[in-house]
Amino acid sequence: MLGLLLTFFSLHADWADQARRLTAGANARRQALARLRADPDLDRALAAALREPGAFESRRFLALDVISALRRREHLADLLALSAREESGFFYLTINGLVEPGELARTAALYRERLAAADTTPVARMILVDSLARMSVRLERREIERLLPTATPEVKSALLAYVRRFANETRYAGLTEALTDSRQLREQAR
């Protein structure tokens, strides 16, 4: 009886409770994924959660986890639009996992626009630089230089990793010096 009750309640648990179990071990993850897939209301709930405000609002991040885990590409357009204003930049990590090879060029162009936009937050910039590096996109030198005056140490660190990844590109010559104005950045460049 108790088992039946537990099953009943776990089947009707909030999607976010299931999302939290995605990192709780292989069996828990399998069960959570099955229950999330069976939830007829899931996409509506995810779309609402993506819009929840608050820097550390866990439901917004859990929604990203679920979209990634179930590869729900139907949320891609929403993610691309909302990511322009979302401050954590974590939306881009989910977008990276959803984009198909044929969409890479368009996505990279959008990322470059967002990287240059004045209202893009430092964390989002950092994630965009890392993402463009993983896409093997070569930024113009001036795109990097424009970021320098307002770059936080974290953005500089991401740019430094980017420049070092493509160290054989002559267009980036001398940029390392401009990026290493702290003990930690000098250590990274060593």
Place this chain on the structure above:
Amino acid sequence: MRWLALATAAALLALWFTRPLANSPCADTYRAFYGDEREIGMTIVFGYKDARPARFVGDRYERALLIQELTKLGFARVEDDDDLLTIRMDRGRRLNLRIVNSAVGPDDRENRATPYQKVRSAEARRAFLDGLARAHAVFYNGHARVGGGPDFAPPRLTRNDHVDYAWFKRHRPGLAQLRSVLARPGGAKLVGLFACDAGTHFEDMLSRRPAIVADELIYFADSLRVTLETIRNLIAMKCQPDFSPAGTRVTRFFSSEKVN
């Protein structure tokens, strides 16, 4: 005009967070915690937050996100030391908050192949142990590794790229490092462990120090919220009923509290 409004808002916000609580009913706790010192040290170390068997590692982004929120509260960066943030407190005190992370990049496979990862891991480990030995408070925000943490390096993996939890459970490498520092007198007056089931996994350590721990699985965003709330509560000298952020337990910090 816009910058003036923003500057005023930031100043008011900073004042609110650092306002003195002279009549605080837990004044003894904070007298013992801060003493007469003007320079207050706190350390937050993000462990190596891999998502194995996936290759993603998140601590670099999580640290940056926390710093982004702290700067909104009035914390300022320090020239030539990217890990240090400061804020003025009441009574002429200044809080020096060191925030260090463990991973050099977001990809575990690449991190393992980068010599700089070893340097970064060593720096994070050193920051945590130094914090334990010297800071007023130190916080670990990372994986518990079923009691094998704190962990600042790419974890030992099984053949199918899962974390080798059996090995961590058997050897408990993180705890061995902690024990030697915690056995010495003095050191951090509050230890925060924001890792899954930290209360259970590190219970033997908790018997020695005032601590704030997570008692169950803790999601990364909750862990960041808890870290930020704890820093704010310590600055605002919040008392026990208002102190514990949701999902955590404070032991032996408040002077009126009975030792278990």
